[in-house]
Amino acid sequence: MRPHVMLSVAVSIDGYIDDASPDRLLLSNAADFDRVDVLRADSDAILIGAETLRRDNPRLLVNSSDRRLQRVAAGKPDYPVRVIVTAGGDLDPELRFWHSGGERLVYTTEAGAARIGDRLSGRAEVVSLGAAIDFAALLDDLGKRGLERLMVEGGGSIHTAFLSGGLVDEIWMAVAPLVVGDPAAPRFLGAADFPGGSNHRMQLADVARIGDIALLHYLPKEDSDVG
Numbered sequence: 001m002r003p004h005v006m007l008s009v010a011v012s013i014d015g016y017i018d019d020a021s022p023d024r025l026l027l028s029n030a031a032d033f034d035r036v037d038v039l040r041a042d043s044d045a046i047l048i049g050a051e052t053l054r055r056d057n058p059r060l061l062v063n064s065s066d067r068r069l070q071r072v073a074a075g076k077p078d079y080p081v082r083v084i085v086t087a088g089g090d091l092d093p094e095l096r097f098w099h100s101g102g103e104r105l106v107y108t109t110e111a112g113a114a115r116i117g118d119r120l121s122g123r124a125e126v127v128s129l130g131a132a133i134d135f136a137a138l139l140d141d142l143g144k145r146g147l148e149r150l151m152v153e154g155g156g157s158i159h160t161a162f163l164s165g166g167l168v169d170e171i172w173m174a175v176a177p178l179v180v181g182d183p184a185a186p187r188f189l190g191a192a193d194f195p196g197g198s199n200h201r202m203q204l205a206d207v208a209r210i211g212d213i214a215l216l217h218y219l220p221k222e223d224s225d226v227g
C-alpha cells in the first residue's frame with residue numbers, strides 16, 4: 001500500500017514559491033505556519049527535494065511540543081520520518097536537517113548513492129532507486145515501511161514530479177497576498193504532462209481564510225462537481 005500523499009505549498013498570487021534572493025521568502029503568516037505544523041504532526045513522513053534542503057537549510061520538525069506529545073501518546077515517534085530526494089547526492093552533512101529530529105531517509109540514484117558514500121552514516125538511511133528516481137517506487141518503499149501519510153513540502157521540481165506522476169491525493173495551497181514578479185524565482189509547478197491535461201478540473205474541497213492568507217484544498221484525483 002502506498003501512503004496517502006498530501007502536497008503542501010505556499011504561493012504568491014503570481015504563483016511563485018520563493019523570490020530569487022538568497023534568503024527564503026516567508027509567504028505564510030504565523031497562523032498559517034501553525035496550520036502547517038498540524039499537517040506535519042498528522043503525517044508519518046515529510047519529504048522535500050535536495051535543492052530546498054541546500055537553499056533553505058530547514059529542519060522540518062513538528063514545532064509544537066504538545067503535538068509531539070500527542071504523537072507519542074498515539075504510539076508514534078515524536079517526529080515524522082524526514083525524507084530527502086536527490087539524484088546527484090550533493091548533500092552537506094553539516095546542514096541542520098541532519099542534527100535534529102528523528103529518523104531520516106534519502107532516496108537517490110546509484111550515482112547519487114556512490115557520491116554520498118558514508119558521509120551520512122548514522123544520520124540517514126540512503127536508498128538507491130536505480131538509474132533515475134522513480135517516484136512511484138519511492139512511494140512503494142515508504143508503504144513497505146508502514147508509513148501511511150506522506151506530506152510533500154516541495155520545492156517546485158518535487159511538486160511537479162509528484163503531481164505529473166498522478167501521485168498526489170490532496171493539495172493544500174496557501175495563497176499569500178504578495179507579488180514576486182521575477183522570472184528567476186521558483187514557481188509552484190514547472191512544465192510537464194499533468195494527468196488529464198489542461199481540461200481536467202480537480203475538485204475544490206474547501207476554501208478558508210487564515211488572516212491575510214487564502215487556503216485552498218484541492219483533490220486532484222477527483223473531478224470537479226461543477227458541470
Ligand SMILES: NC(=O)c1ccc[n+]([C@@H]2O[C@H](COP(=O)([O-])OP(=O)(O)OC[C@H]3O[C@@H](n4cnc5c(N)ncnc54)[C@H](OP(=O)(O)O)[C@@H]3O)[C@@H](O)[C@H]2O)c1
Pocket residue numbers: 008009010011016017018024025027048049050051052053055056085086087088089090132133153154155156157158159161186
Ligand atoms: N513556498 C513553499 O511552499 C516552498 C516549499 C518548499 C520549497 N520552496 C522553495 O522551492 C525552491 C526550491 O525548489 P526547486 O524546484 O529548485 O528544488 P526542489 O524541488 O526542492 O529540489 C530539486 C532537487 O530534488 C531532486 N529532484 C527533484 N526532482 C527530481 C527528479 N524528477 N528526479 C531526480 N531528482 C529530482 C534533485 O536533487 P539533486 O540536485 O540533488 O540531484 C533536484 O535538484 C527554494 O527556493 C525553496 O525555498 C518553497
